[in-house]
Amino acid sequence: MNESNPTVTYGALALASLLLLVHAGLSTAFGLKLARPLLIAAVRMFVQLSLLAVVLQWLFATESALATVLTILIMLGFASWETWRRIGRPLAGRRGVLVPGGAIAAAGLATLGYALLTQVSPQPWYAPRYSVPILGMILGSVMNAVALGIDSLTQNAWRERLNIEAQLAQGVPFTAATRRLVQRAMKTALMPTMNLMAATGLVMMPGMMTGQILTGTSPHEAIKYQMMIILLVAGATALAVFLAVVGTQRDLTDDRQRLRLDRLGAERN
């Protein structure tokens, strides 16, 4: 870390906040009615990040295994809940949260474990300074992908129910009758991660890498870290999408290979 790097003062933050006035002004000028939601979102962002800073400061200082596990569980719980909220036509009942949540947890933890044990190797191995931020970055991408994948599959199953049932009625197995829908769902879910990989460095500078560079890390080191994170995110996303989409496909049928749209919840607006 470069000792001469400038710190961000509260005055600097206040100056940055002034840019929100541009946003609010445009909203008012065009009658978007976004000024109030913008203010609420900005306050939420300040409060949430300030709380996060306090929690992380404490967590990194204690290095408690139990506190790290609890933090990770809370993160996974919120990720599952938030993913469920983003799905336009989720599975009904508890499965609506359990299927995406299970996929996110399995892929997130497996990838985090792999990264900690083989690439980062902190002491102790679960060190919250590494495990919590890495998991956070993995979850940010995985949540979005899983929501996109499940949403694509359930919406298309609903829309194309006549086509699926026409195949089932002709003796086509359920997996074959829904194969194209599954492929489409996986492509839809994985596309943002692929685009991210393709555009990184050319179109945009990733936030984590930029943050490291701003705080004095050499670009060479920051980029290596960023590459590792992107690869972890890509791996976790693929695994989570596969688990979530195939899990949802299984929930859309039964032991007699019927199309069970009655297992879907109501469509959200």
Next chain:
Amino acid sequence: MSEPLLTTRDLTTAVGGPFELDVFAGQCLTIMGPSGVGKSLLLRALADLDPHGGEVWLQGARQSQTPPALWRRRVLYVPAAAGWWADTVSEHVAEIGKHINDLRALGLPLDCGDWPVTRLSSGEKQRLALLRAVTLTPQVLLLDEPTANLDADSGLAIEAWLAACKNRGTALVWVTHDAVQAERVADVRWGLDAHGLKRI
């Protein structure tokens, strides 16, 4: 008397039952009844497309113990509104060139194999859905208003074509709202209402 081809005992759907039916090979059984009484659900239960109670047998084989894909190829449901999962006609009817006589009998264009399905009229699609089903040689054909929305001549052509299928031994369970048609095509006529299934 020979054994029935398809038998149901205590068959219940989401809206009706229990239904007791015996359908024989080469027989046409029609079911009439008001809309919403559960005629389509009964056909779907016979094809095992919906969860249902009771049991169905085909030549002594239990529905619940027969692999579902195999059962549905033998007891094949043709819905009133057919689904089209592939783009061209030939993707829906295998070796369509071998079915020139069927295409002619059904009044379908003889060169429609390479056509996109979207080029067909709704009536032509309805007839193609029947051809698609029959080429799989089911033992029981479950027909959900197969001539609805067709003109009289096309309806009669389909009746004659299905009669030929029946004569080859296929059993037909035919849902219709047309009493005259039912009288014309049926060997056995049933009526379904809120009180259940009754032989007419």
